[in-house]
Amino acid sequence: MAILGKSNAESIERDVRGHFTRLVTGSLSLQEMQAWLIDHEAQIAEHASPQLYDDIERVEHIIAEYSGDHIDAAAAIEEIAKATGEQGQAVAHRSQIGVGRAS
Numbered sequence: 001m002a003i004l005g006k007s008n009a010e011s012i013e014r015d016v017r018g019h020f021t022r023l024v025t026g027s028l029s030l031q032e033m034q035a036w037l038i039d040h041e042a043q044i045a046e047h048a049s050p051q052l053y054d055d056i057e058r059v060e061h062i063i064a065e066y067s068g069d070h071i072d073a074a075a076a077i078e079e080i081a082k083a084t085g086e087q088g089q090a091v092a093h094r095s096q097i098g099v100g101r102a103s
Contacts, residue, residue: 012047016056024081030073034063058083
């Protein structure tokens with residue numbers, strides 16, 4: 001049983017972190033991220049590590065700020081990248097699409 005639990009925890013960790021990466025690299029919208037988190041709420045609550053759960057709570061808070069028009073999408077994604085450790089992914093993506101380059 002412990003092995004199954006560990007497997008589920010590793011699976012949800014990969015899944016959530018993969019969605020964070022997709023969000024900060026532009027292949028997933030904030031709305032899609034929010035919907036995915038809602039759809040997987042039970043699995044996350046059951047299998048997420050405390051660190052992952054904290055990251056998810058931070059992401060949900062940032063999405064709420066975006067949904068309430070307190071920050072724009074770019075700022076929300078940047079904050080999520082910082083909160084989840086996905087900064088490198090976001091920087092790499094911006095560099096690939098030419099954002100932030102001097103003209």
